[in-house]
Amino acid sequence: MNTVILVVFVLSWFTFVFSKKQSYWYIFLLELALWISTSYLAINVLISGNEYVSELISNFYFHPLIIKIDKLSAFFILIINFTSLSSFIYAKQYLAPYLKEKSAFNFALHYFNFFMLNFAMLFVVMLSDGIAFLLAWELMSLSSFLLVIFESNKPDIIKTGIKYLVQMHVGYLFLVAGFVIVYAVTGDFGFEGIKHLVEKTPLIVGLPTNFWIFIVFFIGFGIKAGFFPLHSWLPHAHPAAPSHVSGLMSGIMIKMGIYGIIRILFNLPELNLSIGIFILLISIFTGVFGVMSAIVQHDLKKLLAFHSIENIGIIGIGIGLGVLGEVYHQPVIAVLGWAGALLHILNHSLFKSLLFYAAGSVYIKTHTRNLNKLGGLIKKMPFTAFAFLIGAIAISGIPPFNGFISEFIIYNGFFDGIKQGGLAFPMLMMFGILALALIGGLAMFCFTKAFGVVFLGTARSKEAEHAVEVAPSIRFAEILPIFWIIIIGVLPVYFFNFINSILQERFPLFEFKQLAISNSLKWIGIIGAILWLSIWLFYVIRKLILKRKKVIYADTWGCGYTAANPVTNQYNASSFAANFKRIANPVFVDLSSEITYEDKEVFPVKKSYKTHVEDKVEFKFIMPIANNILHYVKKIAVLQTGKIQDYILYPLLFIIIMIVLTVLNII
Amino acid sequence: MLYVYFLIAVLFSGSIFLLKNKKWMHFLVYGFNLMQLIFAIYLYRHLGTFEIAYFKYDSISVLFAFILAILSFVAAVHYQIYEYNQQQSIRTVQIHNAVYIGFNVALMGVYLSSQYGLLWAFVEATTLTGATLIYHDRKKIVLEAVWKYVFACSVSITLAFVGILLLSVAVQKVGLSDLSFDLLKSNALQMDPIWLKSAFLFILVGFSVKMGIIPMFNVDIDAKDVAPFPISALFSSVLLNAGFLAVYRFYQMFQITSIKPWMNHVLLIAGVLTLLFAAAYLLKVKNYKRMYAYSSMEHAGLVIIALTLGKVGILAAFLHLTFHAIVKSGLFFQVGQIMRLNNRVKINITGYFYQNPFGGLLLLFGSLAILGLPPSGLFISELLIFKELLLQQNWILVVLILIALTVIFYILLKDVFKLLFYPATQKFETDLKGTVVENSLQLMLVVLSIYFGIFQNHYLFDLIQASI
Amino acid sequence: MNALFILLFAVSIFYFSISVNVKTYIRLLGFQGVLLFLIALNGLHELSYIHLIFIALETLVFKGILIPAYLLNISKKNKVTNIKNFKARRKMKGFYLILTTTLVFVSTIFLGNLLKNDFLDVKIFSTAITAVLMGLIFIVINKNITIHIISFIIIENGVFLLALAIGNEMPMMVNTAILLDLFVSVLVLGVFFNKLTYHFHNDSTDILSKLKD
Incomplete structure (x- = not known):
């Protein structure tokens, strides 16, 4: 090999x-x-x-x-x-x-x-x-x-x-x-x-x-992972x-x-409480921040990218739970946390790649990623819409898909934690549950928006109107993750056991069979299978009923307004998130323009309005630092005069400064 | 054998003046290069021996001699193409080729000499021959650069001589008169630190122009800017090595004495300042040749810092110099092609990857290598340097160095990718793309750098390890 | 006797900082060359002919006659630097320059006494270091290439003095190589100076500052 x-x-x-x-x-x-x-x-x-x-x-x-x-x-x-x-x-x-x-x-x-x-x-x-x-x-x-x-x-x-x-x-x-x-x-x-x-x-x-050593590694690895x-x-x-x-x-x-x-944490000889709390808190921040920023985006892939940050947060919450469980010597909680995190890594790799593939399909056929120029694609690209929908449901953590399973395991760990005595530990667990619930709810909100605006309604641009379905090989590439998304959703217990076998190395003395969650997962799988079966049944019945009947296709319903233009009067990405944006203002920098009318304007002229948000961390924190560094470094360059006598001055100065430093015993 | 080497050099160099045909002149240079390569192999087989009393074949000089022999040949091939495309006069080519051989001999002398005075004389000889090589295209801007280079070099080399004189004061006190390295090293402990310190200061300043570090890097950059690109390539690689060797010889001799911490501090200050200045000047840089020249300056600074970091640091420094010489000369050859296609190397040239895909690819890999990204050898040596640097736990310096390096990383990346991939805005001549010979030679350099990044070559390692 | 020559040499450096006339500078260079010869002659312990010829060539002929003559010659030929009313335009006033020279001289004497040992002639050492430093300072405060060359030769003279102060004999071959290098470097400087004034019709460094980013 x-x-x-x-x-x-x-x-x-x-x-x-x-x-x-x-x-x-x-x-x-x-x-x-x-x-x-x-x-x-x-x-x-x-x-x-x-x-x-x-x-x-x-x-x-x-x-x-x-x-x-x-x-x-x-x-x-x-x-x-x-x-x-x-x-x-x-x-x-x-x-x-x-x-x-x-x-x-x-x-x-x-x-x-x-x-x-x-x-x-x-x-x-x-x-x-x-x-x-x-x-x-x-x-x-x-x-x-x-x-x-x-x-x-x-x-x-x-x-x-x-x-x-x-x-x-x-x-x-x-x-x-x-x-x-x-x-x-x-x-x-x-x-x-x-x-x-x-x-x-x-x-x-x-x-x-050990905490500080971990922090150094965390910064190095966290940049790659995308932690807030x-x-x-x-x-x-x-x-x-x-x-x-x-x-x-x-x-x-x-x-x-x-x-x-994970490798660092597995190798550290002793995990501290501080590490666990740090991971849990920063992951909660990451998750909430990611999903809040995602909602206000109107670039489809940027929206998905912020969801990656959110999911890294969820994985981090699982890891944090695992570390806390180990620190408090609660192996059940620890195993649930680690297992949830590992399974979510697998799950996220499936549905996030699927979502990006679907978004890419939309992009190559419409040449835009702007949500406000898309719409109604479900009629033109049914398979892509189907793939995106599966990804969207899975990422929102809704059964019977895989996203639900991993989040369920993590939830279970948190609920187990509340049952434990003491004050600090249950409080942390509560906090985790709240954060996870908030993230899940907002993710659902976001994907309702994304799926609704891109695939439902009426096309908002010519490109979207003339889109066609993608090539078979692309569809095949999308089927691959879909297959596993469904399989994990229906047979979760096998994957849970698979993850447990990995964790066996970490918890050699732990009896994985005693975990109560296995039973629930079994039932989740069975109910999921029934759900799939009934969906398939309903689909067949519908087909049978409609077989002899004529189907009429009409424009999307305009909510009873007959005069309204369905293209401009439907909800778009910005209006869908407008209420939310007002609440979530602290996480981003709003650069949207405003429409103002002057007093003298009796007949208002045509005006345009642009919404645009920037990441607050980048805008207020990273960019100023980078710009300042460049600014100060550039200041050194004034010494380059191009004159030979100045170039002779520098060695003279260097020698004198070195002598002075030596005499003063500084070096 | 050394006599034969000198004799052939003088013979070939002289007979170039008798020729009237450019082709034969180039053949003579190739012949000389071939002989130089054989000479390098001879040196390798006679490691540790003395010849003509003042020349010693120690491992580091053999390593550098090999680099010189290879790069000098590649540069000579590129010069022939450069000269052909420019349609230079016979006279210019004649002078260039004759002096080129002299330049090689001078560098070889710097590597091999085992006596400080002699080393100084050869370094001075590189200035004189180098200046003639720079003054190739008879333009005003070139004349300006040459003047600055010659003048600043003369001053700096005089300062280095002051350093050597100060050193000989210390030597006299011990009862010696000769400045040969072995003698000095064995008597280093008895010498007066004050004289050694002042000698080191002047020697560092004096040779700084050859290495392209603080405080006299300016003229070096200018020289690389206006010189024909094969010469810039040699200036950035083998001449830089020579300058480093001149400083390293001193450091090596006296690192057992009490002035070692002081030398380390001076070198660290010089190195950090070099990095900061390189970063600052790169922010304003307006042509690609200068950009790569500043990049050489950055690497020289890094190597100077590495020198202070103990044994692993010195090992990393020599690895770094070797890999840097290979990669950087390759980049300058590629810059020559950019020049040929576009008639300029200003920073507003774009779309080189579309003009000349193969050359663009080489430039891409070379630039990524020079940035210290894997899988080039520079990655390993830089990593070793970082490792040793962080182990010193001098956090203020570390932060300064890393900020400077990150800024340089960013600027080089930005400019190189602009050059390669931005949509082309200028017209160019496609029929002047690189020939098979050029491309394969440059490919060889890139492949070498990647090879060293993945496999630890034991010949190279043994040579370096023997010298530390 | 030797002390007198050294004193004269020191005075010549002061003279440099007082005068602004380039013709005077060139004459002073010749004067320094002769002084160097005399100092070297005094310092010789055993009189071997080879040494004598060597030193006479280096100082009397080369530094004392050839270089000044050459400088005068190219200055005249180029007509860039009209020798009669060619005044150095310094960035520093004469008074401060003399002050600086004094300061440098005093501190080098102080330094010399600090570092005193058997192998070092402190008087020569201090004067030599002063010459080197003042040469550098002259370059820094002047804008004319002609004066840069003159200052460079002052530095070279200082280095020669330093070598005398230390009195260490390098092997003959090394010595020859060093001497040869010095000859050629001044020659190359002269050649390029000639080309420069020919192409630029000016010797101010202001016009030589195109090369920068």
Whole structure:
């Protein structure tokens, strides 16, 4: 298997010799080899329960390069491979419209980087040595950056991509710092070192050292994952990328940040209360912030991107619950928290990639992502609408789909927690339940808006009116996640057990069979199956009834107003969220224009109104810092005068300053 | 063998003046380069031996000699194409090629000499030959740059000489008169720190122009800006190495003495300032050649900082210099192609990837490598430097360095992607795309840098490790 | 006897900071060359002919006659720098310059006494360091390339003095290489200076500041 991995890596560099269409199939072949070989290893590990440890390169910068797959890695490998598979199938037809304008090198670069991203993500979860891990980590950022800028002739997209890569680079520096701190304490540069950190560490600013080490790692990984307030790249990069890349990035790449956090937490010798509370609180913030920002968006992909932030919040809440459960020695709560988080990682990778694929289908057929220019697409693109609907229901956490299952597990953990004694712990649990409920409700509100405005009603533009259904291969790519979304919804207990088998490593003494939730999950599955069956039954009955009758298609109902223009008088994205926007004002910066009438204006002239919101964190926090740094750095450049006598002055000054510093004993 | 090397250099260099055909002149340079490569291999097989009393083949000089031999050949090939496209006069090519050989010999001398005075003399020789090489296109702006370069170099090299004189005061007190490295090193502990400190200060300042670091980097940037691009490539790679070696020799000799912390502080200050200045000037940069020149300055600063970080730091510094030399020279060769296609290298040139896809691809990979992104070797060396730097726990410096590096990262990324991918606004000549020879040589450099990023080459490692 | 020559050399540096006339500068350079020869001659312990010829070549012929003559010559030929009324336009007033020179001189004497040891002639050492620093300062405060070259040669003279103060003998080969380099560097400077004045018709550095971002 190792040879296969090395060979495909070397072969991938030859992508550039192929033509536009050949390069797709070439990379497909390599990807296939990669998927099969790594999935084989992962499945082996999951079945046998033994770690897979193997030396890939004997001499890689002071250490042999060792790949190590435990159950957690195996779980991630499977998700990575599956999402890459659907994404790559989707890419073929999605990129077809670009065949004319882009050169063969453009395509080769894109496919090559797709392969590299997949490859790097696999290695991120397989490596534990610090240097190799960081290499894979940076390779992942770089290749995803090059994927994002596929439409590279648009300056805006390049700027977005660069902002993304710079933020990733900052995150990378934090990771280096984290590993170095661990190295300084334990002498081991890598994840293994974290295991050897001392249990009872001295306090820094009233908190244990382990907490601060965790914070450094959390910033590094959190930038990738998109935790509040480190998320600001995410809402820009996802819309800029081609949809299959958005699906891949949102579906699995941001989870690499989560993977890192889980890995750190699993390796830390002792979890502190402070870590648990920190994760729980920041995740709640992230979730609520994400969904609130999503509601006011009118760019479809940006809306989905904010939902990724929300879901990272939900995953984080699960992790927080798991950590708190461990800290309070409540294994049931801990298992429920971890299991919910892991299952939600899987679930989110499915429905978020599906949603992005559907949004991409809408984009390639209508050439717009602006909600206020879409509408009525369910008649033109029924399958896409169906796919989006499934994704929307699943992401809102409604049964019988998978999103409900993972959230249900987390809810269960919280309710279990309330039953425990004490004051602080139940309070935290209550807070978690409230936040989760708020997030779920708002998510539902948001997807009602998104689905309603895009697919229902009347078309708001010519492009939307003339849209047609997408190609079969795209539909096939969308069916892949749909299949699992439904399966998880109907057979949740098997997946719960599967996740538990991963957690077995973490809780070796815990009896997973005693969990009461298994029974509820069984019933949820049965009821879900009945629901599906009855839906199918109703559909058949309806078909039978309508068989002999004539069906008349008419315009969407105008609420009884016969004179109203259905295009302009229907609810649009802005008006749907207008009431909410007033409440949610604190989370964003409103840059909408206002319509004012002057006193003298008897007959008002034509006016336009524009709604636009910006992310508050980015607008008020990150941009000022970045601008200030650039401003002050630029000030140094006044010393460049172009005159030779000044250039002689600098060494003179340097010598004098150094002498003065030496004499004063400063250096 | 060294005699043979010098003799052949003089012979070839002289006979270029007798020729009337450009082609034969280039052949002579290639012949010299071939001989230089053989010489480098000879050096490798005779590690640690002395020749003509003042030349020693230690491992680091052999490593640098190899880099010189390879890059010099690649640059010579590119010069032939450059000169052909510009239709330069025979006279210009004659002078250039003859001096080019001299420049090579001077650099080789800097690498091999084992005596500080001799090293100084060869560094001075690189100035004189280098200035002639820069003065290739007879334009006013070039003349300005050459004047600045020659003048500032003369001043700085004189300061370095002051440093050497101060060093010899310290040496005399121990009862020595020779300035050979081995002798100095073995007697380092007895020497007066005050004289060593002042000597180091002047030597650092004096050689700073060769390395392109604070305080005399300005003229170096100007020189790289106006020089023919193969020469800029050599200035950014092998000459930078020579400057570094000149400083490193001093550092290596006296790192066992009590002045080591002080030297580290001075180097750190110089390095951090270099990074900050590189970041600041990059914010204003207006042409791609200068941009890459500032990038070299950044890397020189980083290497200077790495030097202060102990053994791993020095290992990282030499790795970094090796990889940087490979990648950066490749980038300058590619910039030459941009120049050929567009007749300028101003920052408003865009869409290079559409003009010249293969060249664009090379430029893309090269630039990503120079930014320290994987899978290039620079990633590893930068990571090692960061690691050692953070271990020092000097947080103010760390923050300053990382801010400067992030700003540089951002600006380079922005400008390179603008050059590559923004819609092209200017006309260009497609029939001047890179030839097979050029492309394959540049490809070789890029592949080398990626190879080193993934596989740890034991020849390279043994050479570096032996010198620390 | 030696002390007198050194004193004269120090005085010549002061003279530089008083005068603004370039012709005077060039004459002073010649004067310094002769002084260097005399100081070196005094410092020689054993009189070997090779050394004598070497030193005479370097100081008397090269620094004392050739360079001043060459500078005068190119200044005349170019007509850029009309030698008769060519005055240095300094950024610093004469009074402050003398003050600076005094300050530098005093501090180098102080420094020399601080670092005093058997192998160091403090008088020569202080004068030499003063010459180097003042040469740098002259470059910094002047805008004319001609004066830059003159200041550079003052620095070179200072370095020569420093070498005398230290009195360390480098191996012959190294010495020759160093000397050769110095010759060629001044020559190259002269060549490019010639080209510069030919192309720009001016020797002010203001016109030489195009190269920047």
